[in-house]
Amino acid sequence: MLGPTVRVQREPFDPGAELNAFLSQTPHAGGIAVFVGQMRDFRGADRASGEPVSAMSLEHYPGMAERELSALVADAQSRWRLDGVCVIHRTGDLAPADPIVFVAAASAHRADALEACAFLIDWLKTKAPFWKKETTGAGPRWVEATSADDARAARWDK
Amino acid sequence: MSVITVLYFASVKEKVGVGQEQVSPPAGISTVNDLMDWLATRSDGHAKAFASRAMIKTAVDQTHVPPSSPLGNATEVAFFPPVTGG
Numbered sequence: 246m247l248g249p250t251v252r253v254q255r256e257p258f259d260p261g262a263e264l265n266a267f268l269s270q271t272p273h274a275g276g277i278a279v280f281v282g283q284m285r286d287f288r289g290a291d292r293a294s295g296e297p298v299s300a301m302s303l304e305h306y307p308g309m310a311e312r313e314l315s316a317l318v319a320d321a322q323s324r325w326r327l328d329g330v331c332v333i334h335r336t337g338d339l340a341p342a343d344p345i346v347f348v349a350a351a352s353a354h355r356a357d358a359l360e361a362c363a364f365l366i367d368w369l370k371t372k373a374p375f376w377k378k379e380t381t382g383a384g385p386r387w388v389e390a391t392s393a394d395d396a397r398a399a400r401w402d403k
Numbered sequence: 404m405s406v407i408t409v410l411y412f413a414s415v416k417e418k419v420g421v422g423q424e425q426v427s428p429p430a431g432i433s434t435v436n437d438l439m440d441w442l443a444t445r446s447d448g449h450a451k452a453f454a455s456r457a458m459i460k461t462a463v464d465q466t467h468v469p470p471s472s473p474l475g476n477a478t479e480v481a482f483f484p485p486v487t488g489g
């Protein structure tokens with residue numbers, strides 16, 4: 246297989262174009278799983294009751310962010326049989342509906358691809374050094390980590 | 404001990420007031436916890452940043468470590484809140 250792709254970038258990316266590029270590199274895979282995280286325009290449980298969010302900025306730890314993502318990819322490759330992996334993460338200023346993160350995993354069969362993709366995004370959210378700051382009517386505010394994210398990541402402990 | 408580059412991110416950086424500083428801790432500073440105790444004495448901002456210790460995550464040379472870890476020959480130590488990417 247081609248080496249995995251790990252990118253941390255300020256520039257916006259197009260998830261459709263990234264998926265097509267990934268597919269072109271994994272012609273022998275039978276199943277490809279993809280997760281796209283994009284910026285919400287609200288804070289809280291749902292859009293109807295949530296406080297509107299107009300902008301977001303993403304800070305990261307240059308160097309360690311790339312290292313952590315590469316380590317997560319290597320871990321996924323040791324757990325599942327993968328034909329390809331791609332992880333892309335934005336930094337800097339974002340607007341609502343901007344893609345933040347793109348995770349793709351390809352395998353001979355769907356189970357490995359789906360599980361690897363879920364593992365990668367669950368662990369990314371608790372290990373990769375990125376921090377979101379949301380701007381609401383009350384001003385900018387750091388997003389706080391949730392125990393639900395920790396619980397999802399813990400499912401993959403071994 | 405030699406010079407250590409200390410990095411702060413997100414809310415920790417805002418409290419400290421700078422994102423990076425070079426420090427030469429005195430003898431006896433042997434763990435990440437020791438370093439936090441010592442850094443907290445540098446300014447009011449540092450004290451504020453290290454007041455709620457349970458909310459601070461630590462990395463030594465770009466690897467997550469618990470605060471009880473030895474500093475060893477670390478050249479870069481980072482302090483930040485729990486991560487919220489993805």
